[in-house]
Amino acid sequence: MTLTYFELKRFIKNPKNKICLAILVLFFLVLFGFNQLSVNQQFKTRTLASTTTSLQQAKQSVAVIKTQVASAPEDTMLAKQLILAQAQEKMLSEQLKALTADDLDRFATLAYEADLAALKSGDMAGSDDDQDRLSRLNSSNYYQAVKAVGGKMGLMANDAADASFKTGSAILHWLSATTLLVLITVLISDVVSSDIESSQIRFYQLIGGRKFRQLVLKLLIPIGVVGVVTVLTFVVIYLISGLLNGFGTWHYPYSLSDGSISPIWQLSLKSLGLFLVSLLFIGSLGQLLSLIFKKSLVVIGLIVICLTGFLTLEREVWFQPFKKFIPFEYLGYGRLINDIKILPDHFLLIGVVYLGGLSLIFLSISAYLYHQYYYRKVGKL
Numbered sequence: 001m002t003l004t005y006f007e008l009k010r011f012i013k014n015p016k017n018k019i020c021l022a023i024l025v026l027f028f029l030v031l032f033g034f035n036q037l038s039v040n041q042q043f044k045t046r047t048l049a050s051t052t053t054s055l056q057q058a059k060q061s062v063a064v065i066k067t068q069v070a071s072a073p074e075d076t077m078l079a080k081q082l083i084l085a086q087a088q089e090k091m092l093s094e095q096l097k098a099l100t101a102d103d104l105d106r107f108a109t110l111a112y113e114a115d116l117a118a119l120k121s122g123d124m125a126g127s128d129d130d131q132d133r134l135s136r137l138n139s140s141n142y143y144q145a146v147k148a149v150g151g152k153m154g155l156m157a158n159d160a161a162d163a164s165f166k167t168g169s170a171i172l173h174w175l176s177a178t179t180l181l182v183l184i185t186v187l188i189s190d191v192v193s194s195d196i197e198s199s200q201i202r203f204y205q206l207i208g209g210r211k212f213r214q215l216v217l218k219l220l221i222p223i224g225v226v227g228v229v230t231v232l233t234f235v236v237i238y239l240i241s242g243l244l245n246g247f248g249t250w251h252y253p254y255s256l257s258d259g260s261i262s263p264i265w266q267l268s269l270k271s272l273g274l275f276l277v278s279l280l281f282i283g284s285l286g287q288l289l290s291l292i293f294k295k296s297l298v299v300i301g302l303i304v305i306c307l308t309g310f311l312t313l314e315r316e317v318w319f320q321p322f323k324k325f326i327p328f329e330y331l332g333y334g335r336l337i338n339d340i341k342i343l344p345d346h347f348l349l350i351g352v353v354y355l356g357g358l359s360l361i362f363l364s365i366s367a368y369l370y371h372q373y374y375y376r377k378v379g380k381l
Contacts, residue, residue: 003213003214003217004217004221007214007217007218007221008221008225011191011221011222011225012225014194016186017187017222020183020186020187021187021225021226021229023183024180024183024187024226024229024230024233025229025233027179027180027183028170028174028230028233028234028237029233029236029237031170031174032170032237032240032241035166035170036241036244043155043159044099044155047099047155048096048099048100051092051095051096051099052096054092055089055092055093055096058085058088058089058092059089061085061088061089062082062085062086062089065078065081065082065085066082069082087117088114091110091113091114094106094110095107095110095111098110104152104153104154104155104161105152105153107153107155108143108153108154108155108156109143109153111139111143112139112140112143115136115137115139115140115143116140118132118133118136119133119136119137119140134259138157138255138259139157141259141261142157142253142255142261145253145261146160146252146253149249149251149252149253149263150249151165151248151249151252151253152248157255158254158255160248160252161245161246162245162246162247162248162249162252163238163239163241163242163244163245163246163247163248164238164242164247164248164249164250164252164264164265165248165252165254165264166237166241166245167234167237167238167241167268168250168252168254168264168265168267168268169254169264170234170237171234171267171268171271171272172254172264172267172268172271172333172334172337173334174334175230175271175272175274175275175332175333175334176271176331176332176333176334176335177332178307178308178311181278181282181307181331181332182304182307182308184226184278184279184282185282185286185300185303185304185307186300187222187226188222188223188226188279188282188283188286189282189283189285189286189287189289189290189299189300189303190286190290190296190299190300191218191219191222191283191286191287191290192215192218192286192287192290192291192366192370193286193289193290193293193294193295193296193298193299194296195218196290196291196294211367211370211371212367212370212371214370215287215363215366215367215370216363218287219280219283219284219287219363222279222283223276223279223280223283226279227275227276227279230275231272250263250264250265250268251263251264251265252264254267256337256340257337257338257340257341258340258341267333267337270333270348271332271333271334273352274330274332274333274336274348274351274352275332275333277351277352277355277356277359278330278331278332278355280355280356280359281327281331281355281356281358281359281362282303282331283359284358284359284360284362284363284366285303285358285359285362286299286300286303287362287363287366288362288365288366288369289302289303291366291369291370292369306328307328307331310326310328310329311328314329320342321342323339323342324339324342324343324344324347327354327355327358329351330347330350330351330352330354330355331355333348336348336351
């Protein structure tokens with residue numbers, strides 16, 4: 001217990017760690033504020049502009065078809081097109097009124113009714129129309145899933161103002177951010193190398209520490225501190241968002257890229273669980289590199305280069321088939337759900353086993369190197 005408290009106190013009191021933890025909290029709060037004040041309003045403004053443009057085009061289309069019908073009143077196809085065009089104009093007009101009144105749920109309901117009408121018409125054919133049908137079907141299913149849990153729709157799928165959905169969506173996406181992974185690397189990967197550089201590693205025997213236990217504590221304590229700070233920050237964000245927009249329900253659905261729908265609480269728990277496993281992977285990799293290179297800047301630099309290198313290559317078409325074999329692909333559940341189509345089934349379980357297995361391998365090698373380094377240094381005293 002003494003050694004645990006000693007390591008915890010050292011980690012928290014380290015000036016570099018204090019700064020990084022403060023940046024971590026600010027990172028989440030600034031993202032929350034930016035999304036709350038800027039992104040949502042910008043998206044609403046763009047939607048309002050596009051709806052206005054679509055309404056103008058629909059009115060022009062109705063006018064053109066009316067002229068054609070007047071010149072050929074016996075043409076039943078033109079008459080049918082006129083009815084559809086007038087229905088489209090009416091729907092867009094009502095959507096524009098809903099947007100102006102900030103009634104987003106009404107806006108989404110009108111879009112849902114339009115999707116149902118298009119699906120029931122049965123006029124779609126061809127590859128492009130098949131894709132449009134699938135898109136409308138997914139949108140309709142998502143709308144029904146939202147209403148089934150008593151939720152309110154936003155401007156589009158996966159867009160709701162309620163605190164539960166906003167916080168869950170933030171957990172899903174922010175814990176996969178490149179900036180966060182780099183910050184985590186700076187926080188937890190250089191604990192052992194810092195002790196080596198300062199020569200403090202030689203004095204652990206004076207407080208009765210056991211060598212392997214020391215190594216495990218140096219891995220788990222930073223992970224625990226970062227995990228607790230992250231969870232507490234999201235709790236604060238949830239409370240602030242709830243007071244501003246209402247708390248909503250954690251059963252609010254989230255639409256994945258393959259069209260499947262999952263409750264946001266489930267995705268949030270998976271994201272947090274994989275985040276902790278990712279911390280374990282980065283921390284254990286940092287320990288191994290620390291005992292090999294013994295320099296904090298080298299350790300942090302190597303991991304950051306690997307991270308940024310992978311995140312640069314992952315957008316390349318030729319690299320897509322290889323992504324599932326790279327451990328950095330599994331550092332964040334938000335990244336995984338975006339790559340569902342190229343990943344194997346049970347990708348979350350595979351990612352946890354993959355990262356966890358590598359972490360145990362890194363820790364085992366580190367334990368051997370740490371043991372050898374410890375006795376080599378003690379022998380020189």
